[in-house]
Amino acid sequence: MAATDKLRASLATACGLLGVAGVKAQATEVQSGVLGYHEPGRVSAVELLSDVKHEFAGGQVGTIRLVYDALTGSSASGAVPALQKTQTFTSPSGNGSYSTEPGMTPLDNTFHDTRVALSGGFSLPWGRLTTASLGLYGSFEHDYTSLGANASLAREFNRRNTTVTLRAARFEDTINPEGGVPMAMAAMPAPVPGGGGDDKRADDDEGSDATKSVTDLGLGLTQVLGRRTVLNLNYTNSRVAGYQTDPYKIVSVVDGVTGAPAPVSGDPTRDLYLYESRPDNRVKNAIAAELIRSLGRDVVTLSYRYFDDDWGITSHTGELHYRLNFAKGRYFQPNVRWYHQTEADFYRRWLVEGEAPAYASADYRLGDMTAMTYGLKYGTTLKGGQELSLRVEYYAQSGNQPAGAFGDLAELDLFPTVDAWIVNVGYTFGK
Amino acid sequence: MLRPRSFLPLLACLLLATGAVAGEPAERPVLAAAEFALADHAGKVVALDFWASWCKPCKASMPWLSRMQQQYGGQGLQTVAVSVDADEASMRSRLGDIDPGIIVVFDPKGELAAQYKLEGMPTTYLIDRAGKLVASHVGYRDADAGKREAEIAAMLKEGK
Amino acid sequence: MRRRDGWWLPLAAGMALLGGCASMGVQPWERDVLSQPGMTPGEDVVLTSLDEHIYFSKEASTGGLGSGGGGCGCN
Numbered sequence: 095m096a097a098t099d100k101l102r103a104s105l106a107t108a109c110g111l112l113g114v115a116g117v118k119a120q121a122t123e124v125q126s127g128v129l130g131y132h133e134p135g136r137v138s139a140v141e142l143l144s145d146v147k148h149e150f151a152g153g154q155v156g157t158i159r160l161v162y163d164a165l166t167g168s169s170a171s172g173a174v175p176a177l178q179k180t181q182t183f184t185s186p187s188g189n190g191s192y193s194t195e196p197g198m199t200p201l202d203n204t205f206h207d208t209r210v211a212l213s214g215g216f217s218l219p220w221g222r223l224t225t226a227s228l229g230l231y232g233s234f235e236h237d238y239t240s241l242g243a244n245a246s247l248a249r250e251f252n253r254r255n256t257t258v259t260l261r262a263a264r265f266e267d268t269i270n271p272e273g274g275v276p277m278a279m280a281a282m283p284a285p286v287p288g289g290g291g292d293d294k295r296a297d298d299d300e301g302s303d304a305t306k307s308v309t310d311l312g313l314g315l316t317q318v319l320g321r322r323t324v325l326n327l328n329y330t331n332s333r334v335a336g337y338q339t340d341p342y343k344i345v346s347v348v349d350g351v352t353g354a355p356a357p358v359s360g361d362p363t364r365d366l367y368l369y370e371s372r373p374d375n376r377v378k379n380a381i382a383a384e385l386i387r388s389l390g391r392d393v394v395t396l397s398y399r400y401f402d403d404d405w406g407i408t409s410h411t412g413e414l415h416y417r418l419n420f421a422k423g424r425y426f427q428p429n430v431r432w433y434h435q436t437e438a439d440f441y442r443r444w445l446v447e448g449e450a451p452a453y454a455s456a457d458y459r460l461g462d463m464t465a466m467t468y469g470l471k472y473g474t475t476l477k478g479g480q481e482l483s484l485r486v487e488y489y490a491q492s493g494n495q496p497a498g499a500f501g502d503l504a505e506l507d508l509f510p511t512v513d514a515w516i517v518n519v520g521y522t523f524g525k
Numbered sequence: 526m527l528r529p530r531s532f533l534p535l536l537a538c539l540l541l542a543t544g545a546v547a548g549e550p551a552e553r554p555v556l557a558a559a560e561f562a563l564a565d566h567a568g569k570v571v572a573l574d575f576w577a578s579w580c581k582p583c584k585a586s587m588p589w590l591s592r593m594q595q596q597y598g599g600q601g602l603q604t605v606a607v608s609v610d611a612d613e614a615s616m617r618s619r620l621g622d623i624d625p626g627i628i629v630v631f632d633p634k635g636e637l638a639a640q641y642k643l644e645g646m647p648t649t650y651l652i653d654r655a656g657k658l659v660a661s662h663v664g665y666r667d668a669d670a671g672k673r674e675a676e677i678a679a680m681l682k683e684g685k
Numbered sequence: 686m687r688r689r690d691g692w693w694l695p696l697a698a699g700m701a702l703l704g705g706c707a708s709m710g711v712q713p714w715e716r717d718v719l720s721q722p723g724m725t726p727g728e729d730v731v732l733t734s735l736d737e738h739i740y741f742s743k744e745a746s747t748g749g750l751g752s753g754g755g756g757c758g759c760n
Binding site: 575577579580581582583609610611615632635638639643644645646647664665666 | 712713714715716717720721757758759760
């Protein structure tokens, strides 16, 4: 009897070990996703992201991330619509032009781009409770390059109930816009077929206008509040120095009485548009809090962020996710996000003939606006343990008609709602 | 494309599986926390390991502990795996990874864990033949396996 | 109306002090729920990155929540 038991025991062990032979202590986890973004009548984008994480035998972790995205379609140029005439604009290259019908928001459709970004990171445990990480980043588009490095230090306290993280990052960006860097607030020149655009190009000596550097500092705190509750707090400070203007955005100059486009002095057949200009320095602060709470089988996450910068912009972001868990790793997660920002000090929806401010931008992304996102995510775990998810979201940005709209401007929708559909598929394996 | 070495365990599995169809014994016996007493194992080197089904590094430490039990069980090693899972079903889902020679204890309220002042998950306490706590290892990484094995082997040599 | 410069200093200090609350939290063996999916801050790196890119491109604010902490607290 004892002999049979022993035989059975060793067989069980052999099978057990065979079963766990597949468990690797050195694990490689791959998380990837595809995102489709579509603003009806405007911009469409596709983004692919893949993140590979490998844990080594000593607890070190290496990650590599690859991102690819492609943008097509058109985006608001910043000019105001004209009530009674067709407007003609010079394309960014300076060689071509495009037109906008009366009453329509001018959209620049010469705009498509692809971007590839590669980043890598390595983290080292230092003792049981400390982790140090280093990373490098590179992002490449035909008119924009960003190179960066980052470091972080995380330390756990109170038997791992408290985690404090210090983060620092530095980015050096180079901007080489099509047609060159426009001089601040310069008038948009006439198109020169076959080459040109020299009129608006900054002096070659002013190479510094086409670079910018970003320095980020962050402090994070994660605190376990209870068996079912986690609080995550984060403070970020960011300093940006250098060229922050969007070289493709313009500001309309209108007649002070009629609100119609003002003509270029010396060439009344063309309308006057000025290239926007933003200050060279920006200091941003943001503080965010996230509360994660398990309710029965479900998880609710509530987060809030307050943002403030020295361009006069303040914003509030509130987000709520509710994860409804079902058997076999399946879940539904509806989410809602509310965002509100105030306009930048130099935000001007239009300029009146004769005005010559040092900085002005009509980019709606710097204006007073509210944005709402509504989404639903579905996730499931496949037989082999891989995770698959699908998320559909609707995103809409809206703002009020700017105060003081007069003449023709008062008859036009100067801040149309911009909405987008977002679909995202995620796939994770190796967990 | 099975290599000769892996063929034997596979064959063994098939034999065991046929045994399962024929009607296997009841589920594996598990001790309650209150039933476990270190004194019962006086004279043996005890590796007291605290684990849970939700603990990811435990998935790597269990095969290693099983190997230790098989290799050194005959020399007087007794591995005790204490699960701090809150429910029995979760604990039982992982018993397949644990060598039959290892004693499994179910401690859902963490009474034993509190008694040993557990600092982190997983933790392996090494107790010598005289019943004295000699070492406690918090966390598990494959890189530490060799060192820990040498420690166990040394403890087994003394006081024989 | 603009806030005073450095308004964030007391907040950051407050965060640092909060970390000193040793009485809050759970025992190492009580982290079963915390280790479940959805309970760890910054878990979904892909979605976080994709969303951040969208909002960075369409809005004027940056900076969000960091990741790390929580979870099973293992090793």
